Amino acid sequence: MFYLADRDVVQALVRASDRGAQVRLILDPNEVAFGNSKIGVPNRPVAAELRDRTEGRIEVRWYNTDEEQYHAKLMLVSGPNGAVIHNGSANFTTRNLDDLNLETNLRVQAAPDSRPAAELEAYFRKLWTNDGARYTLDYSEYEEKTVWLKRLMYRVQDRLGFTTF
Template structure:
C-alpha cells in the first residue's frame, strides 16, 4: 500500500529475510529522543540490532524490551541463551537506560516477534511476523515473513499496541512480566561466553 499524502494513511509493506533486517536497522537508527521503542521478542541476539539499540539509547530513545527468558522451548528445557546474556549486555552497556522485563512464562513461551516505535509526532513504525532478531532469521538463512506498518499515533492499531505493551509492562490485570533481576543470576557471564562462541562458530538453534 503506497502513501497517498493524507495524514491518516497507513503504509504497509510485506518484507522477507534480508529486507526485514534492512528495515529493522533503519527504523532503530532513525528513532529520536521522545520516541519509545517497544520490543516483544522470543530471541534477541543479532549484534547489529543490539548495537543500534545502544546507539538509540544514547540518543535519548526510551527503549523497553519484553523478552522470553528462554527457560523452555517446545517442551525442552533451556539455559537462558540467547536472551539472558543479551539482556545483561544491553543493560550494562547502556548503564541501565535500556529497560528489560521478562515475560512471566510457565511451561509456555513468549513467542512474540514484534517491534513498535511509538512516535509523539508523525507516523509510528511497527514490524512483526515470524522473525526473531537473530543472525539466522535476519541474514537470509531462514525463510521469514514480516509486515512493516507506519501509522499515525491516534490510529486504532497504534492505540491497541500502546495498550498491549503497557498492560504487560505494568502488569495490569495479571502478573504478565517480571523485573530483569528475575533471570540475571551468577552464571549469566558464563552464558555470555557460550553465546559469543556459538555466534562465532555459527552453531546455534536460534
C-alpha cells in the first residue's frame, strides 16, 4: 500500500485486530515518491502506531523498494463468509477517501473460494513470503527511534490538511 493515513481506516484495522482478525500489511516505506526523497511519512509512523496499539498483533512488512515505490492501493478483507477487495487509484488517506481528490476505486465482493479472492491471496502470499524474489522486508528494516516525531508531524499535517498524502 502506497499511503495509509486515514484515521477511520487506522481505527478499523485496530478494531479488527482486537476482534481477533489477522491483519497483515505490506506498506511502501515512503523513502521515495515520484523521484523525490521522503522521510517515511505517513506509513512509518502509522505502522508503528498500529503495532503499538495492538501489541504487535498487526503485522507489517515493507515493500523492498529501490528508486521506485510500491504504488498499490489494494486491500483484501477475507473471512469464511466471503471476501471484499478494494482496488483502484485512491490511497487510504483522508485526502483520497473523503473526495478531496477525484479517485476511482472498485469494490468487489466475492465468495471466499472465488477465483479473484484466491488469486489475490496467492499474490499477497507470494509477496509476504518472498516466494521467488525478495519482495518484502521485515518491519525492523525501517523501524526507527524518531518515529514519535514523525507521528506528531503526520498527525498535525493530517489534522490541518497540509499533506502531500
